[in-house]
Amino acid sequence: MPNSVWMKQNVLVKTVVTQQFKDSYLKELEGALAASKQSVEKIKSSLSQVILRGGVGGQYDDLVKAQLQEEKAKQEQMVMDLEAKKAEVAKLELGSVYVQGALEGTVEVKVGDNLFDKISSTSVLVQDGVILSID
Numbered sequence: 001m002p003n004s005v006w007m008k009q010n011v012l013v014k015t016v017v018t019q020q021f022k023d024s025y026l027k028e029l030e031g032a033l034a035a036s037k038q039s040v041e042k043i044k045s046s047l048s049q050v051i052l053r054g055g056v057g058g059q060y061d062d063l064v065k066a067q068l069q070e071e072k073a074k075q076e077q078m079v080m081d082l083e084a085k086k087a088e089v090a091k092l093e094l095g096s097v098y099v100q101g102a103l104e105g106t107v108e109v110k111v112g113d114n115l116f117d118k119i120s121s122t123s124v125l126v127q128d129g130v131i132l133s134i135d
Helices: 019-052 059-090 115-119
Strands: 004-016 097-110 122-127 130-134
Touching (some): 019 059
Antiparallel strands (some): 004 097
16 A cells, blocks of 8 residues: 555746736737637638628538637737736736746645645745745
8 A cells, every 4th residue: 555645736837027027918919819819810700701692501500600709708808818918917017926826736645644734735936047945
């Protein structure tokens, strides 16, 4: 019988805001925004083609149209979310701490360990890709 196992653990990534971080993150968001806008345009084009066929495919066209409208709504929401994120990042003050997100990690737990202490969320403070501290 094993004395230890590896378990999943969430690791919160916090970043010290630097100009390099802001520039890099804004560029990344801009790329994702451009891709999402392009996707919306492609979906609109596909949707127009289905509508122009004028019901030739009957129920199939209705199903395709519904799926395209649903995907279009998702992509448009993504565009709005990315624009909001860009505005948020642009306003960040240099030297402040920004919660960038969570990653999934693993932790070894052994017989006798307090499980909740071991698997509770950990945070990592990063500045320009360099880990400054782990809490």
